[in-house]
Amino acid sequence: MGYNALRLLKEGLTGNKGWQPVWRDPAPKDAYDIVIIGGGGHGLATAYYLAREHGLRNVAVLEKGYLGGGNVGRNTTIVRANYAMPGNSEFYSHSLKLWEGLERELNYNVMHSQRGLIDLFHSDDQRDAYVRGGNAMINQGDDAVLLDRDEVRDRLPYLDFDNARFPIHGALLHPRGGTARHDAVAWGYARAADRRGVDLIQQCEVTGIDVEGGKVQGVTTTRGVIRARKVAIVTAGRSGQVAAMAGLRLPVESHVLQAFVTEGLKPIIDHVVIFGMGHFYISQSDKGGLVFGGDLDGYASYAQRGNLPTAEHVMEAAMALMPVVGQARVLRSWGGIMDMTPDGSPIIDRTGIEGLYLDCGWCYGGFKATPASGFALAHLLATDRPHDTAARFRLDRFRDGVGLMDEEGTGAQHKLH
Amino acid sequence: MRLTCPLCGERDLREFSYTGDAVLCERPAPEAGPEAWDAYLHLRENPAGVARDLWHHGAGCSAWLVVTRDTVTHAVIAVALADAP
Amino acid sequence: MVRLVARTAAGGALPQTIGGLTLAEHLPEAITAVMPFDGQEGAVSDDMGMPFPAPGRTSEADGALAIWAGRHLALVLGAPPRSSHGAISDQSDAWAVFDLTGPGGAEALARLCPVDTRAAQFPPGHTARSLLGHVHASITRLKDDRLRIMVPRSMAHTAIHDLTRAMGHALRSQSAG
Numbered sequence: 001m002g003y004n005a006l007r008l009l010k011e012g013l014t015g016n017k018g019w020q021p022v023w024r025d026p027a028p029k030d031a032y033d034i035v036i037i038g039g040g041g042h043g044l045a046t047a048y049y050l051a052r053e054h055g056l057r058n059v060a061v062l063e064k065g066y067l068g069g070g071n072v073g074r075n076t077t078i079v080r081a082n083y084a085m086p087g088n089s090e091f092y093s094h095s096l097k098l099w100e101g102l103e104r105e106l107n108y109n110v111m112h113s114q115r116g117l118i119d120l121f122h123s124d125d126q127r128d129a130y131v132r133g134g135n136a137m138i139n140q141g142d143d144a145v146l147l148d149r150d151e152v153r154d155r156l157p158y159l160d161f162d163n164a165r166f167p168i169h170g171a172l173l174h175p176r177g178g179t180a181r182h183d184a185v186a187w188g189y190a191r192a193a194d195r196r197g198v199d200l201i202q203q204c205e206v207t208g209i210d211v212e213g214g215k216v217q218g219v220t221t222t223r224g225v226i227r228a229r230k231v232a233i234v235t236a237g238r239s240g241q242v243a244a245m246a247g248l249r250l251p252v253e254s255h256v257l258q259a260f261v262t263e264g265l266k267p268i269i270d271h272v273v274i275f276g277m278g279h280f281y282i283s284q285s286d287k288g289g290l291v292f293g294g295d296l297d298g299y300a301s302y303a304q305r306g307n308l309p310t311a312e313h314v315m316e317a318a319m320a321l322m323p324v325v326g327q328a329r330v331l332r333s334w335g336g337i338m339d340m341t342p343d344g345s346p347i348i349d350r351t352g353i354e355g356l357y358l359d360c361g362w363c364y365g366g367f368k369a370t371p372a373s374g375f376a377l378a379h380l381l382a383t384d385r386p387h388d389t390a391a392r393f394r395l396d397r398f399r400d401g402v403g404l405m406d407e408e409g410t411g412a413q414h415k416l417h
Numbered sequence: 418m419r420l421t422c423p424l425c426g427e428r429d430l431r432e433f434s435y436t437g438d439a440v441l442c443e444r445p446a447p448e449a450g451p452e453a454w455d456a457y458l459h460l461r462e463n464p465a466g467v468a469r470d471l472w473h474h475g476a477g478c479s480a481w482l483v484v485t486r487d488t489v490t491h492a493v494i495a496v497a498l499a500d501a502p
Numbered sequence: 503m504v505r506l507v508a509r510t511a512a513g514g515a516l517p518q519t520i521g522g523l524t525l526a527e528h529l530p531e532a533i534t535a536v537m538p539f540d541g542q543e544g545a546v547s548d549d550m551g552m553p554f555p556a557p558g559r560t561s562e563a564d565g566a567l568a569i570w571a572g573r574h575l576a577l578v579l580g581a582p583p584r585s586s587h588g589a590i591s592d593q594s595d596a597w598a599v600f601d602l603t604g605p606g607g608a609e610a611l612a613r614l615c616p617v618d619t620r621a622a623q624f625p626p627g628h629t630a631r632s633l634l635g636h637v638h639a640s641i642t643r644l645k646d647d648r649l650r651i652m653v654p655r656s657m658a659h660t661a662i663h664d665l666t667r668a669m670g671h672a673l674r675s676q677s678a679g
């Protein structure tokens with residue numbers, strides 16, 4: 001079905017009765033070649049690339065709630081490729097390239113907007129670190145521009161440049177960074193995967209993973225047993241719970257991350273602005289709301305809501321950075337469950353169980369990873385070899401200590417990344 | 418979420434910081450081997466429900482606490498000094 | 503030899519009176535941290551000439567005030583105690599000590615501190631380690647109308663700023679209410 005202005009006008013005038021569902025609602029079959037647990041961004045992207053890149057269509061995505069009801073519809077939509085460590089660097093670079101072709105590829109408007117991401121620094125030492133980070137991005141083939149204080153002021157005149165604690169010395173601009181409409185990404189991949197024959201099965205919670213003789217046989221769900229040769233766990237914050245169904249213990253701890261949005265305002269923030277020292281970042285949605293957030297609440301949680309001290313911290317950081325924001329009224333706040341790993345980097349790998357695969361550990365940065373994660377997991381599922389861009393996302397790197405990707409050097413604590 | 422410190426009484430969350438699962442109280446012997454250290458440092462039960470974790474009352478009495486709480490509801494079930502017998 | 507001039511933590515910024523509340527600097531003879539060795543609280547109490555304070559409480563003798571200040575830790579304000587049964591360290595210059603005197607001190611503090619310090623639940627002789635804004639603090643009720651607030655000396659002027667602002671806000675909401 002096409003979306004266009006004429007159609008919109010016609011439907012608007014006739015009670016919007018002509019719209020049809022854009023993907024099927026199939027009953028689960030008895031067996032599939034591949035079952036993907038989790039209908040978030042990563043699960044849907046994996047299904048799409050399995051069909052498109054590898055011609056594998058006997059695939060089901062099992063989602064316990066509704067498509068896009070998890071973190072893919074709860075995040076603050078930042079898409080960037082400004083990582084510095086080998087492993088992350090090439091992976092997120094690949095992801096951004098996939099983003100840049102995504103709307104044409106899916107024929108779906110995901111509102112990907114490369115409005116530029118501005119990451120502020122406040123001291124000479126921090127400038128050195130950002131220069132190094134920028135060089136790493138350029139070496140990777142991506143873009144980075146060092147802005148001095150006046151160049152930041154040209155772009156973001158509303159910031160408090162002379163804050164006593166964190167005066168703004170400059171910033172690293174990542175021109176290709178930006179945002180996208182989060183649930184449109186889920187919908188776009190869902191429609192495209194469905195059209196290629198993948199079964200998207202909602203209201204279908206996996207309650208058991210059936211393993212015999214070290215080999216996966218399928219899954220037990222609230223809609224019956226489904227056999228499969230290969231099963232992939234793509235359940236973000238719930239990864240530990242689902243992996244436990246197969247007797248696995250993961251290097252993952254689930255934490256809550258909050259986000260906030262104000263009432264709609266006239267355009268004021270043209271970029272994504274990151275105030276790392278205040279654990280704060282902000283952008284403006286196309287509807288006009290200021291979308292902002294901070295750090296994890298900092299304790300293990302499965303409640304999709306946080307507590308007030310963190311909300312207060314975020315508001316204080318907002319006021320310190322851009323006092324003008326005090327005029328805006330906060331409309332909503334919410335939380336999502338983050339699968340935090342000990343080095344803050346993800347896992348895309350096989351497990352000790354034949355036919356069981358894992359895609360998790362996205363911490364609070366997995367939205368931007370959606371295309372490349374789906375691409376790499378599809379490759380792994382189809383060929384049993386890791387894709388080059390994700391070869392370092394090994395599950396056992398924590399045990400042997402080889403190839404850890406701790407971007408901030410904060411150490412082996414799940415909550416510190 | 419408020420925690421009742423055994424020394425200070427019921428206090429606001431902002432006075433505490435969380436460190437991780439209370440397995441951190443059971444450090445393996447140095448020569449216990451990579452499996453034991455991997456389990457101690459990285460692998461987590463990560464329960465959705467009752468969990469035991471380690472907190473520090475940094476803005477209060479400085480005691481280390483083991484908190485038993487529900488990770489789904491944020492209900493706090495018990496708070497004990499980490500070195501209580 | 504250079505003659506150094508001693509400056510107090512508040513350095514002349516106090517006292518300040520706002521409405522019925524006065525914030526003043528208190529200058530004890532010394533501030534001494536006392537940490538009894540394992541199981542030695544009794545022996546330390548004997549040496550101090552007063553009981554080592556229980557959690558959240560103070561004790562007093564001969565003009566010295568012992569404030570419980572954390573696990574196994576008391577701060578003695580007054581003549582320095584001596585004991586071989588604990589770790590004793592002079593912290594006289596490490597703290598800024600303020601007294602907030604007058605009616606409604608707890609209401610002003612409520613704007614900064616997450617502990618309820620009203621006299622009904624926090625009577626004289628009670629003390630708490632908590633926060634004053636973002637600053638770690640020790641808060642003690644000395645009398646019905648007097649609270650003693652201690653912060654690390656480097657935070658003295660932050661605390662004075664925060665406290666006087668809170669006193670002003672409390673006054674305004676009092677007159678409005």
Ligand SMILES: Cc1cc2nc3c(=O)[nH]c(=O)nc-3n(C[C@H](O)[C@H](O)[C@H](O)COP(=O)(O)OP(=O)(O)OC[C@H]3O[C@@H](n4cnc5c(N)ncnc54)[C@H](O)[C@@H]3O)c2cc1C
Pocket residue numbers: 037038039040041042043062063064065066068069070071072073074075076077078079204205206207234235236237238242257258259293334335336337338362363364365366367368369
């Ligand atoms: C507040 C917030 C802000 C964020 N901001 C950003 C950002 O700016 N940029 C960025 O890159 N990332 C961001 N993230 C992170 C990003 O949203 C996640 O890393 C990413 O969405 C996780 O992958 P997903 O989309 O597949 O997860 P989800 O959408 O959570 O998908 C997992 C799915 O698995 C399903 N599931 C779980 N258990 C079962 C089961 N037993 N059976 C069947 N289905 C099951 C869930 O219902 C869910 O739909 C943010 C996250 C939050 C919460």
Ligand SMILES: [Zn+2]
Pocket residue numbers: 422423424425426474477478479480
């Ligand atoms: Zn305490």
